[in-house]
Amino acid sequence: MMRYEVPQLETERLILRGHRESDIAAEKAFFATDASQFVGGPIPPHRAWRTVAMMMGHWALRGFGFWALEEKATGAYVGRAGLWFPDGWLEKEIGWTLMNDATGKGYATEAALAARTHAHDVLGWETAISQIDPKNDASKAVAARLGARFEKHFEDPEYGQIEIWRHPAPADLVNGGMEAYA
Amino acid sequence: MPQKTIPILETKRLILRGPEPEDYPNFKATFASYRSRFMGGPLNAYETWMLYAAEIGHWNIRGYGMWMIHDKNTDETLGMAGGWFPAKWPEREIAWIIWPDKAGHGYALEATHAVRRYFYHDLGWDGAVSYIDPKNLDSIRLAERLGATKDKSAPSVDGHDVVYRHPSPEALASSQIGDAIEMEISHYADPMFKPKGYALD
Numbered sequence: 001m002m003r004y005e006v007p008q009l010e011t012e013r014l015i016l017r018g019h020r021e022s023d024i025a026a027e028k029a030f031f032a033t034d035a036s037q038f039v040g041g042p043i044p045p046h047r048a049w050r051t052v053a054m055m056m057g058h059w060a061l062r063g064f065g066f067w068a069l070e071e072k073a074t075g076a077y078v079g080r081a082g083l084w085f086p087d088g089w090l091e092k093e094i095g096w097t098l099m100n101d102a103t104g105k106g107y108a109t110e111a112a113l114a115a116r117t118h119a120h121d122v123l124g125w126e127t128a129i130s131q132i133d134p135k136n137d138a139s140k141a142v143a144a145r146l147g148a149r150f151e152k153h154f155e156d157p158e159y160g161q162i163e164i165w166r167h168p169a170p171a172d173l174v175n176g177g178m179e180a181y182a
Numbered sequence: 183m184p185q186k187t188i189p190i191l192e193t194k195r196l197i198l199r200g201p202e203p204e205d206y207p208n209f210k211a212t213f214a215s216y217r218s219r220f221m222g223g224p225l226n227a228y229e230t231w232m233l234y235a236a237e238i239g240h241w242n243i244r245g246y247g248m249w250m251i252h253d254k255n256t257d258e259t260l261g262m263a264g265g266w267f268p269a270k271w272p273e274r275e276i277a278w279i280i281w282p283d284k285a286g287h288g289y290a291l292e293a294t295h296a297v298r299r300y301f302y303h304d305l306g307w308d309g310a311v312s313y314i315d316p317k318n319l320d321s322i323r324l325a326e327r328l329g330a331t332k333d334k335s336a337p338s339v340d341g342h343d344v345v346y347r348h349p350s351p352e353a354l355a356s357s358q359i360g361d362a363i364e365m366e367i368s369h370y371a372d373p374m375f376k377p378k379g380y381a382l383d
Contacts, residue, residue, distance in 0.1 A: 004238075021243045024269075046270030049243075053268070056242045057235025061203045087210070087231030 004060040009067065009118060011110045016067035016081070018059065023068050024052050026077045030099050038133040039097050040159070058086065064123060066095065069111050071102070078102035081111035083119050083128075090154065094119065094128045094167060096142060108142045116146065120170040130165045131156075140165070147173075188241055189304075191249065193296045194371050196289065198249035198263065201237050205250045208259045208281055209234050217282040220315040240268060246305060248277065251293045260284040263293035265301055265310070272337040276301070276310045276348060278324070280383045288370030290324055290383035295363050298328070302351040309350050311336060313343040322346070324383050327366065329359035 006018030031041045031048040043051075058065035066082035079098035085091075094116050096108040119125040130148060132139045140150075140163070148165040156162050188200030201209075213223045213230040225233065241247035248264035261280035267273075276298055278290045301307040312330060314321045322344075330346035338345050354360050 024243075044270075046268065049269030050236050050239075053236040053239025053243060054232050055235075056239035057237065060238045061206070061231075061235055086228055086235070087206075088227035 004056075004063075006059055006065070006067065007118070007122075009114045011114050013072055013105075014078070014107060014111055014114075015070040015072055016111060016114055017070060019052050019055055019066070019068045019080075021052075023077045024049055026099050027052055030097075033100060035100050038136040038139065055080065058084070064119070067111070067115065069098075069102075069107065071107075076102075078107055079111070081108060082115045083123070083125075090131065090164075091129045092119075092125060092127075094130050094146075096139070103138065108139075109145045112142065112146055116167060120173070125170075127169050128167045130167065131159075131162045132165055133159070134161060134163050188247075188249070189300070191296050191300055192254070193292050194367065195254055196260070196293055196296070197252045197254050197257075198293060198296065199252060200241060201234065201248065201250045201262070205259050206231070206234055209262070212261075212279065212281050215282055218279070220318040220321065221279060236268070237262075240266070246301070249293070249297065251280075251289060260289045261293070263290060264297050271313075271339060273311045274301075274307065276312050278321075278383070285320075285383050288367055288383070291327055291363065292367045292370070294324070294328060295367065298348060298354075302354070307351075310348045312346045312348070313339050314346055315342065316344050320383055328363065329354065329357070 009016035028045040028048040030036055031043045031051070032045070033042060036042050055066045062085055064083040066080040066084065068077060069079045069081060070076070071078045077099065079096070079102055081096035084093040084095050094112055096112045098108050116128065119128060129151070130143050131154070132143060143165040146167065148167045151164045151166040154162050154164050191198040210227070210230050212218055213225045213233065215224060218224055237248050244265070244267055246265045248262045248266060250262055251260045252258065253260055259281070261278065261284060263278040266275045266277040276294060278294050280290045298310065301310060311333065312325050314325060325346040329349040333345045333347040336345040336347065349357065349359060
């Protein structure tokens with residue numbers, strides 16, 4: 001297959017690349033733990049496999065999607081971040097999820113910022129949301145660091161109540177740019 | 183072993199290509215319909231789109247997957263057929279689905295016969311199964327027309343499906359099944375008789 005291209009991005013500490021079969025083991029382990037409760041888990045291993053397959057297909061269908069996050073120093077798969085808009089989705093979304101041993105290092109902010117910059121500069125997005133579980137304080141902190149603001153609550157038929165956070169538009173970032181939120 | 187591109191398979195009436203974004207609406211319509219009841223459906227928009235995305239990801243991970251079946255003359259899509267082996271599947275499966283308004287022309291038989299030949303000859307598979315809902319009589323009949331037989335000893339996906347085992351490459355080559363399938367397809371393509379009774383895929 002591979003008729004879709006995932007542009008490789010680089011940040012200070014991470015490489016953002018397309019998912020590979022070898023990333024699935026880490027996702028299976030993550031989805032087996034309660035840490036996955038804010039992103040639809042825990043789910044059995046076969047559904048983690050399918051989640052990775054879906055992320056690959058999202059790129060083929062939309063031309064954007066989630067990147068796999070590879071830690072430059074170790075080459076380890078530390079999570080995913082990217083741009084998400086399946087059929088039936090509320091709005092174009094910026095998302096991030098870190099594997100359990102990769103939290104607390106600022107990786108989510110670093111990766112999501114690169115993804116958002118790609119959305120603005122390459123794809124021409126004017127706005128984006130992040131949907132966050134109200135109890136997910138770590139993720140809300142990432143959203144805040146990215147300059148996103150809480151907008152409203154939303155009752156998702158599947159996930160229950162979620163918070164909608166709105167990211168700054170490209171125009172909002174002109175005077176200060178990314179550094180304003182670093 | 184991901185492949186660079188999805189191979190294109192051609193039969194007398196059909197052309198099989200990888201799933202493309204523009205093919206999605208017909209997939210969506212089928213999975214929103216009662217037709218999909220034996221394949222986990224009907225599904226909502228999100229679930230359907232995610233399944234379609236997973237079909238594409240499957241190609242990427244496994245190096246094979248489900249092809250979109252196109253009418254050779256009009257290029258319209260008729261359904262899907264191919265190999266399916268996501269996590270949890272006990273064995274590699276040969277699977278198919280035909281859009282509800284395209285049933286009854288032998289398209290599934292023609293497409294499935296071609297993909298099985300590809301798996302056996304080009305990828306070197308030594309066999310395959312099909313997991314079928316026991317209430318899905320059309321699919322059971324198709325499995326039998328393909329020479330598959332019920333394998334009660336083989337593990338199923340979740341206990342709600344029955345396992346049909348396809349003849350091995352050797353069995354297919356040394357029996358009359360292959361010839362019979364070719365003959366049936368040729369009759370669909372150039373009908374001398376209209377089949378009576380139930381519609382066959």
